[in-house]
Amino acid sequence: MSFINYSSREINCKIVYYGPGLCGKTTNLQYIYANTNQAAKGKMISLATETERTLFFDFLPLSLGEIRGFKTRFHLYTVPGQVFYDASRKLILKGVDGVVFVADSQIERTEANVESVENLRTNLGEQGYDLDKIPYVIQYNKRDLPNAASLEELQNLLNPRGVPHFEAVAPKGEGVYETLKAIAKLILTELKKGT
Template structure:
């Protein structure tokens, strides 16, 4: 749940990018960092885990509006997607307020997307969070640009059926490498999370 700092009059929200390994989570945050660098006071922190080319986490605080007179500070994290790093994923999800699920559009990744979403459900349940009970989540169908290179990608209807039939969450077709819908995804994740927090605060 969001951390409230009464002295600073600040609400800190935590959004975590999850999804299968090498699906584009880190690329999303690196693109965001490059575009809003002037609004970020600290450097992006990366801790690399052995054998995993994905960043352990990225830390991007930036300001966005207010909740009941309190400034909002947003933290964005990635988690490693590989199966063997589940303990790390679970740890990073502690205190999460919202999630961006980055799905890999390649046909070859269909099953890994489904497994990753199931893993997210299980890890959130560890913290007594029900993914399907109005939890703030945005889906991003990444790597749509690969079709231009002759690589087989899943159509949106299939991705929706696999990942979003039950969630009914907002989704974006994206190319993190080219920056297509990267900022839109982040903005939607932040605004959806803020609305959820405001509802909880009454």
Template sequence: MALINVKTKEIQIKIVYYGPGRGGKTTNLEYINHNYRDRIKTEMVSLKTHDDRTLFFDFLPFDVGKIKGFEVTIQLYTVPGQAKYNATRRLVLRGVDGIVFVADVQKEQRKKNIESLNQLYENLKTYDLNIFKIPLVMQYNKIDLKELDIPILSSKIMQKDLNSQLRVPAFEASALTGGNVIPTLKKVITMTLASIQDQFF
């Protein structure tokens, strides 16, 4: 839930990048961090382990302007991908305002994508949040692997697997090259800000 400081006229919004392990969540944030250095207030924090790139989260606040005279700061987090870190994933989701679900288009990751989305649904329920109501954007990542002849799932299959019921905005992307990374971010920010305006203003 957005943190609103009436005294300082500041709103802090939390957006979490969620999805299966090694799907490209951290790569999204690294791309944003690299390309928007002039708008980012702090250094990106990344805690890594031997068996998963991101154990806890990446933390990346930057300014996006004002709502009704309040300064808005966005904080971007990723969750660890591996299922064994589910307690940590759930912890990172506390106070979430918007979500980017980063799915891996590789055919061998199809089952993991579906499992991760189901787990997101369950983890949100812990905080009485409804996956159908929270601002959510789908990103079908690693589309660039097609050029390397690595078997990938079509956008149609990804939509059927992950988005047939949710019907949220979806982007084919390549976090590695930056393809659709910023449009994904802009979309989730727009949706989250609209949601916060409806709730608080």
């Protein structure tokens, strides 16, 4: 849940990047970190293995500016994508305000994508959240690869609810900010409703 601080006039929200192993969650955060000006970002933390696979989470705090005198701060987290880190994934979803699902567009990863969305739904459910109700966007990453599945196929498979979706090439930054903006907007719109 977001944290509204009237004392420091800040509102803090938590965004989680979810998706199968090696789909590019950490790459999204790294791109945002590298391309955001110093004043708007905090330190990026990566709890990763020696081979740079996310072990627990990556964390990046961002300030987006002010709305009606309140500073909006977003805490971006990634989860470890590999199947056996499920216990850690559950922990990171605690208190989430919005989820970005990063799908790996490669045909070979179709099953991993589907499995990961199912896993997201289950783990959110355990925390009392419904994937069909929370702010949620999908990013189809690795669009530049020759073995990428068609957008239509991916949409049919992963986006029955028709949430906002973006095509991306995360290392080049294509689609990265668009995805972030979309989820931030959805979260603020949800806050406006005063849930």
